[in-house]
Amino acid sequence: MNEAKQATDAPLLSGADYLRDILRAPVYEVAQITPLQPMQRLAERIGNQVQLKREDRQPVHSFKLRGAYTMMAQLSQAQRQAGVIAASAGNHAQGLALSGRQLGVSTVIVMPRTTPDIKVDAVRSFGGNVVLHGSNFDEAKAHAENLAAKHGYTFIPPFDHPAVIAGQGTIGIELLQQNGHLDYVFVPVGGGGLAAGVSVLLKQLMPDIKVIGVEAEDSACLRAALDAGEPVTLDQVGMFADGVAVKRIGTETFRLCQQYLDDVITVSSDAICAAVKDIFEDTRAIAEPSGALSLAGLKKYAEAHQLKDQQLAAILSGANLNFHGLRYVSERCELGEKREGLLAVTVPERPGAFLDFCHILGGRAVTEFNYRYNDDTLANVFVGVRLMQGQEELESIIADLRQGGYPVVDLSDDEMAKVHVRYMIGGRPSKPLQERLYSFEFPEYPGALLKFLTTLGTRWNISLFNYRNHGADYGRVLCGFELEEHDLLSFTSHLRELGYHWKDETDNPAYKFFLAQ
Structure with a gap:
């Protein structure tokens, strides 16, 4: 039987129950106490103290080890002998594999056939038996559940189980031990296990600390559940921050997040890219997109609520990044920080028009310029401009161009323009x-x-x-x-x-x- 389903049938645990289970969680038999590292450059820029909880320093480079080990350590001898199974495309799989090796338990992890080799190889290196099945997580999960029923494996869910939640909650203990004066803690939300565990711990011990959940805009299953009053299934989720690409939040994690989180915000992919860059510049660590999610939320929340001189902490939840994904991050981080604007400008085909256009831009650095002759009267130019003063400066540039007689459209938030069109300028049909x-x-x-x-x-x-x-x-x-x-x-x-x-x-x-x- 699915362990997550068993959890929902059991009596609901109180906050005190979770506090006890978190304090008893045996995570340090395999996990590390990770540092809470200051981010000095970012702190100076936003006027608050900023600290980063470095869960990328775990042996599996992710916090998922805590929950997987805590649940597996509670299995009966018969369950251990039968082995365990999970479906995962990344971090949960690695945490489960290492936990199994530590406890002497056979682990089977079903991963979609689309999973990059780097993640498959990492699971195998920790001793996990990988089964590649299906083209997405849902197909892999269904196959894992079938194998569990057929072979008697115990299914280890990635988030919706009290033992998993308790294991993730041990991060909250470390946060308090490392800085007992925190004002805000920002936690990434996918299925909700980390947010549930950290918030229930902090609110039991230090209720004045504000705990803020952060979701990616294109996979905001908690926000959707809060709006509906119950978990709902999203039709689609974006895969850029694949570690939090969850269509439906867990039943138990939703109950706890709804009760203990102070707020939930969403951030764009561009904002996540900017946070990846911030982390690198301050720590030289390279976070995966979901790992930088909570820092992106910290920055957005601090600006929106005009926080100053506060002690803020974000959790770097993982660093299992496919290296080639950095191409996307490097392209988009400037947009996420509002340090670049993308514009479509109509320029008349007359002598001196381009010179006049450049005069209006002034001494600003042009990051991208794409042009191809169109007809004898007008040309459409795709231009990127480096910004020193963010959105206000971009709006000033647009106003100046329009005043100078240059029609302009702001494409800085146009996803299709950023992903495709900027590489295709000039291709018009001849008929x-x-x-x-x-x-x-x-x-x-x-x-x-x-x-x-x-x-x-x-x-x-x-x-x-x-x-x-x-x-x-x-x-x-x-x-x-x-x-x-x-x-x-x-x-x-x-x-x-x-x-x-x-x-x-x-x-x-x-x-x-x-x-x-």
């Missing part, structure tokens, strides 16, 4: 097309692109195609199709059959500026 534009996300496994082209590319002509992958386990495609109005119903039906996440981008302003007829 009129009935074109519609769609963006897609699909898993990176052999045959995924072939499936895409087989399903969509034989009946309708593909008029535009751009593929971007930043080292993630999913691909991002921008695709144009020649579609008559009467084809739309049939085409949409094929999109649903395809099963990939998609979005109609035909009305996107970046497309109209640079790619459309």
